[in-house]
């Protein structure tokens with residue numbers, strides 16, 4: 001739609017789309033609204049809409065993913081949470097332990113990452129673990145502790161919803177709901193996230209192509225939620241020197257294809273603390289829209305992912321490095 005088009009024109013275009021049996025999905029942008037035409041079986045005749053008042057252009061989207069594509073919306077989507085903006089060329093950092101373990105632990109970690117400059121706190125209350133015998137998370141008690149972190153530090157919290165059943169509970173407490181790697185193609189969960197008012201952090205599947213990942217984001221957006229942050233977290237390869245392989249090249253590739261912000265989690269890619277620091281610096285140099293890092297005050301005793309968790313001091317020095325690198329590439 002043209003810049004500054006009034007609501008009446010937008011409503012009129014939506015009605016014209018729906019009258020033809022298609023679905024209309026308006027997506028507010030920076031200074032203009034785009035209206036997606038979905039569920040068309042064949043090609044859409046542009047002439048039906050191009051003459052309507054307020055319409056700037058009718059653009060056919062050639063990609064299988066429609067709403068998330070840059071063809072559909074050229075300008076970057078900004079996802080705002082607390083003080084942080086994902087997608088506006090800043091570098092918000094999300095930090096915290098893998099799992100919420102107890103109050104003393106998370107309050108201590110939250111205070112140290114806040115001081116170091118993290119904009120959001122992370123911590124799992126429902127943990128997707130490879131083994132059923134590993135710590136599964138504190139559940140609702142963990143969510144309550146995250147609410148306490150937000151209250152005490154002012155940091156918004158990011159936590160994972162593992163299934164449709166616990167989604168409502170998680171979104172009640174979370175400022176951003178994470179969908180984990182193992183659930184990237186859990187289509188019922190994606191649809192449920194699409195109905196949420198909360199922004200969604202969508203991690204890339206263990207062996208997902210960029211196209212599969214964007215199709216997963218399309219499921220969320222198709223349900224009406226356009227506040228989606230993509231998160232690269234390493235993919236499964238043949239190597240043994242790291243837990244996964246951080247696919248840095250997916251960042252520029254994704255930015256070309258989608259208007260959604262894309263952040264990087266070097267912790268789950270590396271699996272080893274010593275690799276996290278250089279990889280996080282690379283994320284800052286890459287033009288990623290944010291970084292997520294695991295930090296623990298006592299990683300030797302951590303109930304999950306201790307080996308990849310940074311000590312608070314390391315995190316603080318990493319923040320200075322990332323900020324310095326980001327300041328250079330931003331120019």
Ligand code: PEP
Nearest residue numbers: 124180181182203233268
């Ligand atoms: C996590 O971030 O806590 C997590 C489990 O990550 P992933 O889904 O990337 O393995």
Ligand code: MN
Nearest residue numbers: 098294304305
């Ligand atoms: Mn973890």
